[in-house]
Amino acid sequence: MSSPQKMTGGSCIFLDAAALRSLIPPSSLVPHLLISLPSHSTAVQSPSRQIFPVDPSASSSLLLMPSWSSSPSLPYIGVKIVTSFPHNSDLGLPGISASYALFSSTTGANLAGFDGTELTLLRTSAVSALAARFLAREDARVLVMVGAGALAPYLIRAHRFIRPGIERVIIWNRSAARARDLARRLEEEEEEGGNVVFEHAESLDEVIGFGDVVSCATSSKTPIVKGEWLKPGSHLDLVGSFSPAMRECDDEALVRAARVFVDFPAAMSEAGELVGAFERGAFSPEDVAGNLSDLAGGLKVGRRSPSEITVFKSVGTALIDLLAAQLAYESYITIT
Incomplete structure (x- = not known):
């Protein structure tokens, strides 16, 4: 995997579930949210989550969660696409699946893709903590x-x-x-x-x-x-x-x-x-x-x-996704 260049439009990277677990465990993500959330809660644009019924009879749905910031300390655009299929539990399958894309808000370059399901699990639990x-x-x-x-x-x-x-x-x-x-x-x-x-x-x-x-x-x-x-x-x-x-x-x-x-x-x-x-x-x-x-x-x-x-x-909220993605991406490029 080539080494990405932060904010310059270098090769887009992909961080899978194992990488995310290593990069943003609770011991890193919870302190990051504690410090970052107050300063960015009003600076980030996060439109209301869009929910589209896919199969109302099965309560399945598609969710879109975008957010963006032009702050020098958080120069990113992020979009998460989520599917919720509650009845998957009867099939032994995950009920939630997701993908996340991170872009530069300076150049619009695609910086990274993430296992959105893992990102959601990590950020949701960190918020509760x-x-x-x-x-x-x-x-x-x-x-x-x-x-x-x-x-x-x-x-x-x-x-x-x-x-x-x-x-x-x-x-x-x-x-x-x-x-x-x-x-x-x-x-x-x-x-x-x-x-x-x-x-x-x-x-x-x-x-x-x-x-x-x-x-x-x-x-x-x-x-x-x-x-x-x-x-x-x-x-x-x-x-x-x-x-x-x-x-x-x-x-x-x-x-x-x-x-x-x-x-x-x-x-x-x-x-x-x-x-x-x-x-x-x-x-x-x-x-x-x-x-x-x-x-x-x-x-x-x-x-x-x-x-x-x-x-x-x-x-x-999309803001938490963006902050979690920021920590994962910046941690990755620091060590590569």
């Missing part, structure tokens, strides 16, 4: 992972990076076999000397009350997590829904929370948990305390006491 940095208790010990799909192991690793005291991970999935298989795989991957116990649960309501952090990554259209199950001091991380028709928690989870944050304002009109609660009058837009940039930039306080429940809802 960054939010947990401000919202989860520092002494968190138990993580409950709701869902055992492709994103689940990334979320588990990211949350463990930001809260290294986690010593027990409980995985629940509608298919108990998939939860069991993921727990077994993570246990096998654990480095020698690791002190984390990985297990699966048959019944979510019996274990969710143990969670100091509860992370959800499903395509559910009906609430899976009930607010009455959450224990005081817990942090609820909602990742799966990206449309008003999707919903991972009930209204009570939002009502019980002392602090509710979103990744970006778009979540207020895209996340089914919030849209539905607004429509039912159970929760209002004014009850949302702020967004991820507010937390990272120190404009808003996250957790205020050990006993309060916190909620973070993300729907994804």
Whole structure:
């Protein structure tokens, strides 16, 4: 592979999944977002994500997510193309597939292509970890992972990076076999000397009350997590829904929370948990305390006491894709 020339229109490179895992692990990406997000959140143009139904009967869709910046410190244009086929899980196939293209905003040159699926998994989990940095208790010990799909192991690793005291991970999935298989795989991957116990649960309501952090990554259209199950001091991380028709928690989870944050304002009109609660009058837009940039930039306080429940809802944004792609591309050209 030829060595690319930054911003000069040199050979376009391709970074596959393995390269991205090496270049932007949570230990690199989370600090990068913490530093970069506040300064670029208003400088980057990110039009609303376009969602096109491909097969409404199967809930499959095509998503387009462009963004661009002319800032000298972020001179890029990025476009992600995503397909969402939730029923692929029944076929043993990934539900989300994506491709990402990075261009120079100075010359328009095509700089790099990325495995967009891997980029999405890494950046989504890093966003949850960054939010947990401000919202989860520092002494968190138990993580409950709701869902055992492709994103689940990334979320588990990211949350463990930001809260290294986690010593027990409980995985629940509608298919108990998939939860069991993921727990077994993570246990096998654990480095020698690791002190984390990985297990699966048959019944979510019996274990969710143990969670100091509860992370959800499903395509559910009906609430899976009930607010009455959450224990005081817990942090609820909602990742799966990206449309008003999707919903991972009930209204009570939002009502019980002392602090509710979103990744970006778009979540207020895209996340089914919030849209539905607004429509039912159970929760209002004014009850949302702020967004991820507010937390990272120190404009808003996250957790205020050990006993309060916190909620973070993300729907994804092209800005985060661009920042993740920037780190991957610039890290690559630095070492080649």
